[in-house]
Amino acid sequence: MEMPKPDAAVLARKAEIVARLSRALPEDAVISDEAETRAYECDALTAYRCPPLAVVLPSSTDEVATTLRICHEAGVPVVPRGSGTSLAGGALPTADCVILGVARMNRVLETDYDNRFIRVETGRTNLSVTGAVEQDGFFYAPDPSSQLACAIAGNIAMNSGGAHCLKYGVTTNNLMGVTMVLMDGTVVELGGAHLDAGGLDLLGVVCGSEGQLGVVTEATLRILPKPEGARPVLMGFSSNEVAGACVSDIIKAGVLPVAIEFMDRPCIEACEAFAKAGYPMCEALLIVEVEGSEAEIDHQLGLIMEVARRHDPVEMREAKDADEAGRIWLGRKSAFGAMGQINDYMCLDGTIPVSELPRVLKRIGELADEYGLGVANVFHAGDGNMHPLILYNANTPGELEKCEAMGADILRLCVEVGGCLTGEHGVGIEKRDLMADQYAPDDLDLQMAVKDVFDPNWLLNPAKVFPLGASEARRGQKLAAE
Amino acid sequence: MEMPKPDAAVLARKAEIVARLSRALPEDAVISDEAETRAYECDALTAYRCPPLAVVLPSSTDEVATTLRICHEAGVPVVPRGSGTSLAGGALPTADCVILGVARMNRVLETDYDNRFIRVETGRTNLSVTGAVEQDGFFYAPDPSSQLACAIAGNIAMNSGGAHCLKYGVTTNNLMGVTMVLMDGTVVELGGAHLDAGGLDLLGVVCGSEGQLGVVTEATLRILPKPEGARPVLMGFSSNEVAGACVSDIIKAGVLPVAIEFMDRPCIEACEAFAKAGYPMCEALLIVEVEGSEAEIDHQLGLIMEVARRHDPVEMREAKDADEAGRIWLGRKSAFGAMGQINDYMCLDGTIPVSELPRVLKRIGELADEYGLGVANVFHAGDGNMHPLILYNANTPGELEKCEAMGADILRLCVEVGGCLTGEHGVGIEKRDLMADQYAPDDLDLQMAVKDVFDPNWLLNPAKVFPLGASEARRGQKLAAE
Numbered sequence: 001m002e003m004p005k006p007d008a009a010v011l012a013r014k015a016e017i018v019a020r021l022s023r024a025l026p027e028d029a030v031i032s033d034e035a036e037t038r039a040y041e042c043d044a045l046t047a048y049r050c051p052p053l054a055v056v057l058p059s060s061t062d063e064v065a066t067t068l069r070i071c072h073e074a075g076v077p078v079v080p081r082g083s084g085t086s087l088a089g090g091a092l093p094t095a096d097c098v099i100l101g102v103a104r105m106n107r108v109l110e111t112d113y114d115n116r117f118i119r120v121e122t123g124r125t126n127l128s129v130t131g132a133v134e135q136d137g138f139f140y141a142p143d144p145s146s147q148l149a150c151a152i153a154g155n156i157a158m159n160s161g162g163a164h165c166l167k168y169g170v171t172t173n174n175l176m177g178v179t180m181v182l183m184d185g186t187v188v189e190l191g192g193a194h195l196d197a198g199g200l201d202l203l204g205v206v207c208g209s210e211g212q213l214g215v216v217t218e219a220t221l222r223i224l225p226k227p228e229g230a231r232p233v234l235m236g237f238s239s240n241e242v243a244g245a246c247v248s249d250i251i252k253a254g255v256l257p258v259a260i261e262f263m264d265r266p267c268i269e270a271c272e273a274f275a276k277a278g279y280p281m282c283e284a285l286l287i288v289e290v291e292g293s294e295a296e297i298d299h300q301l302g303l304i305m306e307v308a309r310r311h312d313p314v315e316m317r318e319a320k321d322a323d324e325a326g327r328i329w330l331g332r333k334s335a336f337g338a339m340g341q342i343n344d345y346m347c348l349d350g351t352i353p354v355s356e357l358p359r360v361l362k363r364i365g366e367l368a369d370e371y372g373l374g375v376a377n378v379f380h381a382g383d384g385n386m387h388p389l390i391l392y393n394a395n396t397p398g399e400l401e402k403c404e405a406m407g408a409d410i411l412r413l414c415v416e417v418g419g420c421l422t423g424e425h426g427v428g429i430e431k432r433d434l435m436a437d438q439y440a441p442d443d444l445d446l447q448m449a450v451k452d453v454f455d456p457n458w459l460l461n462p463a464k465v466f467p468l469g470a471s472e473a474r475r476g477q478k479l480a481a482e
Numbered sequence: 483m484e485m486p487k488p489d490a491a492v493l494a495r496k497a498e499i500v501a502r503l504s505r506a507l508p509e510d511a512v513i514s515d516e517a518e519t520r521a522y523e524c525d526a527l528t529a530y531r532c533p534p535l536a537v538v539l540p541s542s543t544d545e546v547a548t549t550l551r552i553c554h555e556a557g558v559p560v561v562p563r564g565s566g567t568s569l570a571g572g573a574l575p576t577a578d579c580v581i582l583g584v585a586r587m588n589r590v591l592e593t594d595y596d597n598r599f600i601r602v603e604t605g606r607t608n609l610s611v612t613g614a615v616e617q618d619g620f621f622y623a624p625d626p627s628s629q630l631a632c633a634i635a636g637n638i639a640m641n642s643g644g645a646h647c648l649k650y651g652v653t654t655n656n657l658m659g660v661t662m663v664l665m666d667g668t669v670v671e672l673g674g675a676h677l678d679a680g681g682l683d684l685l686g687v688v689c690g691s692e693g694q695l696g697v698v699t700e701a702t703l704r705i706l707p708k709p710e711g712a713r714p715v716l717m718g719f720s721s722n723e724v725a726g727a728c729v730s731d732i733i734k735a736g737v738l739p740v741a742i743e744f745m746d747r748p749c750i751e752a753c754e755a756f757a758k759a760g761y762p763m764c765e766a767l768l769i770v771e772v773e774g775s776e777a778e779i780d781h782q783l784g785l786i787m788e789v790a791r792r793h794d795p796v797e798m799r800e801a802k803d804a805d806e807a808g809r810i811w812l813g814r815k816s817a818f819g820a821m822g823q824i825n826d827y828m829c830l831d832g833t834i835p836v837s838e839l840p841r842v843l844k845r846i847g848e849l850a851d852e853y854g855l856g857v858a859n860v861f862h863a864g865d866g867n868m869h870p871l872i873l874y875n876a877n878t879p880g881e882l883e884k885c886e887a888m889g890a891d892i893l894r895l896c897v898e899v900g901g902c903l904t905g906e907h908g909v910g911i912e913k914r915d916l917m918a919d920q921y922a923p924d925d926l927d928l929q930m931a932v933k934d935v936f937d938p939n940w941l942l943n944p945a946k947v948f949p950l951g952a953s954e955a956r957r958g959q960k961l962a963a964e
């Protein structure tokens with residue numbers, strides 16, 4: 001993938017911007033040594049790398065504002081970074097940028113059980129938000145697979161989901177307010193610890209904006225009382241199509257599981273070899289989990305298993321205790337790691353209407369044959385968020401490109417059947433050039449005009465989200481107009 | 483409340499704009515006769531009235547685009563209108579405006595049970611969306627009190643809620659996509675029948691934007707399978723404070739009722755006199771409703787009533803059958819009508835953190851004494867959305883102004899305790915000048931800059947949402963720049 005060329009003038013000014021930042025910030029907040037900045041040259045989409053000019057690690061909203069103001073004045077692009085776990089290249093540097101990492105800002109600022117919220121600095125990891133309230137019986141619902149490492153800053157940037165978002169919603173449904181710093185250093189407050197608000201809901205447009213609009217430094221998050229209990233059931237089916245139809249029928253039956261996870265045969269085999277979860281060897285596996293009191297769990301699982309029986313499952317196993325439940329989930333949760341042991345892979349993130357599952361799975365299989373690449377499917381089936389893993393060999397010249405082309409075909413297929421390019425990973429650099437397949441020119445123009453308002457010079461997280469040509473043209477116009 | 487003066491030049495051009503609209507649209511779509519336009523001179527905030535220049539009632543998105551394009555070219559402001567049930571003056575005309583009413587656009591365009599959505603034209607009423615799918619066991623969740631009359635267009639403009647939004651969320655949580663026409667006639671598509679989407683989530687900022695950004699003509703709405711059953715319980719308490727504390731404790735207990743409604747003594751008395759619901763005469767009443775299977779309902783109500791018993795209820799009555807459930811709700815649902823029979827009133831719509839309920843109720847009582855006006859409280863207590871009704875006599879000179887001043891004090895109190903100006907009714911003209919109490923200047927500027935993008939000449943729904951001075955200055959700047 002082609003990255004924009006570093007602006008020679010800015011490169012020449014590296015020493016100058018580093019000096020200005022160092023004068024204004026604590027000594028240890030600015031990193032410019034090449035050996036150290038190298039640690040920031042990529043995120044979890046490791047196929048793409050680019051060392052930044054410098055890295056700034058502020059400890060407060062004020063320091064974030066200072067950093068942005070200085071870069072704004074100097075015309076230096078800034079790439080915000082949480083924990084760097086983006087699978088879409090959302091935190092990939094450009095050669096002329098300063099990385100602004102919020103990892104040091106990880107304090108809990110306020111906990112309010114009466115009103116069920118917690119306010120944290122956004123460098124805090126997802127799991128440690130729950131960690132701060134679980135002793136009192138609460139939890140933070142969105143649970144991306146990377147939750148041990150990923151930061152709330154990145155969750156907000158990408159509107160992250162997770163296995164349990166079928167019931168609890170994704171980040172946008174659990175985010176109540178933010179403190180955000182604009183590129184020029186202005187600090188704004190959006191939303192708060194209350195329902196709705198008057199005027200324009202800018203919180204909604206900030207959530208999922210992939211660092212295009214500002215740097216979110218503090219977040220007010222909804223926390224929920226932990227359910228009394230939860231229980232998964234494992235179901236094996238004779239084909240992807242049958243498992244897909246079963247998912248549709250469960251949703252239609254009016255029960256709301258917290259999670260419906262789907263794995264196909266290549267994925268089942270890899271997970272079983274890796275995690276020894278006791279998965280049956282079949283064509284497709286569902287993990288369906290419900291929550292509540294024992295009575296509610298029994299009632300809901302009863303309905304779900306009645307639906308499933310109509311699809312002739314080859315196996316159906318309710319977890320008898322916490323230990324068995326843990327093992328059922330361990331397999332699913334180690335899916336990405338398990339696949340990684342066997343193969344290089346590219347993880348896609350398209351969404352489709354649930355009813356299109358069988359058709360889309362079939363077409364993905366055909367595409368794999370056409371491209372001569374393997375594919376394993378693992379995804380949040382309840383809400384149609386697919387994660388096909390395309391398997392390739394990074395050492396075989398040309399395979400990465402083939403893999404990218406096949407990925408683009410699959411994502412175009414998602415759009416074609418009425419879905420979209422990204423469920424929870426974001427567009428980043430990975431899907432920027434496919435945005436024109438999703439959006440009409442007028443729709444994209446409107447988004448870019450909103451970006452103009454927040455970041456008129458297009459300095460924040462450049463070369464991402466929007467098609468490269470369009471965003472470079474936009475930036476060029478802005479510079480020319482100055 | 484002072485309304486902006488009609489622009490004399492535009493008034494003089496009334497004949498011209500009517501002629502242009504009439505040439506471009508079907509004969510019966512344009513209304514300019516004064517006797518007929520009078521029906522559009524106010525919405526449900528009837529204290530304010532102003533006849534518009536003309537009224538256009540298009541039958542398609544194309545006709546909406548034609549109307550907007552013509553008005554845009556002529557510099558004529560447009561006030562979009564659903565059913566005109568706004569309690570905040572959201573559809574109040576200005577003297578120089580064209581009213582664009584979507585009431586004729588009320589068709590169901592698509593119903594998809596597999597993927598649980600319905601696509602409708604936005605003139606369709608809220609209740610008739612459920613009406614279109616209930617024979618198949620589905621419903622549309624947001625349920626404003628005006629649901630028999632109010633249009634989806636207005637629900638989207640105001641991000642409407644309702645008694646059951648504690649469980650199901652407000653409009654923004656149930657809106658999947660829209661077709662929207664910008665002021666210059668451009669038609670854009672935002673969101674769709676799928677999870678999330680790449681790029682900036684403009685759907686979120688459009689929902690609740692009170693007709694400031696565009697005219698939404700089609701909407702894709704999430705529909706849900708009807709729950710097996712529902713059952714309310716009626717609880718009477720010895721004071722507002724005790725009832726407020728009970729609400730907090732129910733929320734903290736981790737059960738999620740579909741509704742927690744709160745009524746104070748003046749409201750109970752009025753409702754009982756009107757609806758004969760068999761309400762106990764006490765200081766505060768809660769209606770708590772849960773949904774699910776019989777077993778789930780029993781389990782949840784058991785927990786809730788256990789919590790309530792700790793607050794020494796003077797009465798606690800579980801509905802034994804559908805008939806009794808209907809009567810319990812009838813009282814609550816007729817609250818506004820019942821109060822209206824006794825008094826003129828102004829209905830407020832602030833939100834507060836749930837834990838502040840007792841303190842805020844006490845302060846509202848004190849304010850009522852200070853102003854010498856009566857107040858009745860009825861609200862969605864579960865999510866802190868208050869609807870104090872300030873009672874006054876419209877025929878006593880000066881009482882409306884006193885009532886407005888007291889309303890402003892109550893809304894400022896909501897902001898002060900960490901809440902906001904509006905839960906579900908919107909800002910409209912009613913609360914525009916209080917927006918500066920809610921938002922810092924930088925926050926408001928950012929909202930207005932986003933408005934600039936969608937409607938650069940500030941022609942859509944003028945003189946609302948933003949403080950009058952600020953929005954007139956903005957419009958003036960834009961006109962001067964042309």
